[in-house]
Amino acid sequence: MKKSVITLAVSATVGFGTIFGGTSVITEAASISSLKGEQNKIQNQRSNINSTINQKNNQISNLQNQQANVQDEITRLDDAITDSTNKINETNAKLESTKEEIMKLQGEMEVIKDRIEKRNVLLKDRARSYQDTGGMVNYIDVLMGATSFSDFVDRANAVVTIMEADQAILKEHEADKKELETKQEQVKTNLESIQKMVTDLQTLQQQLNVQKADKNKALASLKQQENEAHEGLMDLQEQDALLAAQQSAIQQAIKNEQAAQAKAAAEAAAAAKKAASSNSGGSSSSGGASSGATPGVSSGYWTQPAVGYLSSGFGQRGSERHVGVDIANHTKVPIVAAADGVVIRSYLSSSYGNCIFISHSINGQVYTTVYAHMSTRLVGSGAVIKKGQQIGVMGNTGDSTGQHLHFELHKGPWTQDKRYAINPVGIVPLP
Ligand SMILES: [Zn+2]
Missing domain, CATH: 1.10.287.950 (Methyl-accepting chemotaxis protein)
Structure with a gap:
């Protein structure tokens, strides 16, 4: 990702309600104020x-x-x-x-x-x-x-x-x-x-x-x-x-x-x-369609989005600010959702290439993940996605040199200035 300006158009907000009404998306109380x-x-x-x-x-x-x-x-x-x-x-x-x-x-x-x-x-x-x-x-x-x-x-x-x-x-x-x-x-x-x-x-x-x-x-x-x-x-x-x-x-x-x-x-x-007590262990792991190169789904809220090696980290990279991490692989490996969520946008951008934006709500905190430069997108805007579910295939589309996944994590909404972008290391499992 070189260019910081990309054009976004929201096609539909239909289907947003469903993820948040699900069982495992919002689990903690006292999250309303954070929302x-x-x-x-x-x-x-x-x-x-x-x-x-x-x-x-x-x-x-x-x-x-x-x-x-x-x-x-x-x-x-x-x-x-x-x-x-x-x-x-x-x-x-x-x-x-x-x-x-x-x-x-x-x-x-x-x-x-x-x-x-x-x-x-x-x-x-x-x-x-x-x-x-x-x-x-x-x-x-x-x-x-x-x-x-x-x-x-x-x-x-x-x-x-x-x-x-x-x-x-x-x-x-x-x-x-x-x-x-x-x-x-x-x-x-x-x-x-x-x-x-x-x-x-x-x-x-x-x-x-x-x-x-x-x-x-x-x-x-x-x-x-x-x-x-x-x-x-x-x-x-x-x-x-x-x-x-x-x-x-x-x-x-x-x-x-x-x-x-x-x-x-x-x-x-x-x-x-x-006067009866019972614990409900909320297991949230649900395996997505996994081919040979699909990463194993981690327990917890987050899982690794693609198999490969970390080719570029988060932060300053020369004169530009790299607001995500790059996971590269020589084969066209599947890209999976890093957490449960709903697709905000799935489209072909001149800079991001084939990209998908997913909104997640974890303990009342909104996170947004971005998956860029894919060769194929498998889900559309409004789709409800499970952690580890395949959403696309790694590629080299848009402003990209070499096949890789550009993955962004935002603690909050995605914004043009990417002010809520955070380093996923330590939060999202990575190679
Ligand atoms: Zn990148």
Whole structure:
């Protein structure tokens, strides 16, 4: 047995009354108060379990609130992602229209370039016509070549007009060039800013997606925690059900004890009347179905549960607390009940393997025995069992390495924390 957590479910408490009503189960008087003490122990365990159940329920609603919050954040992120997607689409459209604008502008540039080209030609033509008419390029030469004052004035006027015209052409030329440069600059800046906008939006969307993935991860983890809490809750409820079953068994034992005491008192009175005395030696030994390897049934309340050798004792074993003893054998020997009792539970556990829990009431003291890792179980829940009666066959089921019987003795009920587990050595005959 390695794991301490096992899942228990009580199927039925039917049949509990019968063992306690039998002849040899409760023999001693003054045991009622001790039975009531057992009831209190179980009641304490149950209130502990119930407060743990409340804690678990709080934990679950807390986890559910956290999940709702995370879900809200995911919805908010989804909205932001949709928003950024829309903005990316809008900006991409803007990018397209800007590119179209650039194309248009390039067309305009061609026109301006063409105009500049034409003016250049014009200016060259004008310079050439001077050479043709005056034979000189230089305006001063033109003026110096005047033949009379009126000719000089004519020439000067002509030169001024031509110079002004050339100046105007040059100014237009400059303006065209500047306009072109400004437009180019503007469009370039515009394009860059739009491209940056798209990049920024894409980065933002990436961040939002990362955030969303984180939130989804957080949500999944919360959901898992909640599932685990639900599982824990189920375990606790099953434990409580087991304890309740044991409680009702003890309640029946108290009733039977009271009846037995009343009967004993009446018989004592009758015997005194007759003045006759007789001893009744309560022999409680009754042989179970014994094959070759079945242990001999001891007298007294307890008998050895299986033939074999003690492979592990009770107590600390490395880092774990071994709450039982292990009896190993190479052959599949029978497992027998260690005392008279009733089967509380007979089932296949993931940790205990094929296991049987038996409740015993000895002199008003409740004992619980556990037989684990069996290959076969021969009795079911609610079965009334005699000391030495075969209940199963040794095996290697559940959390077990090697064929053995893991045997637990609890002075009181079995509880999840196994607080009533005691060392059977000196109480139950062992190999
Ligand atoms: Zn063991």
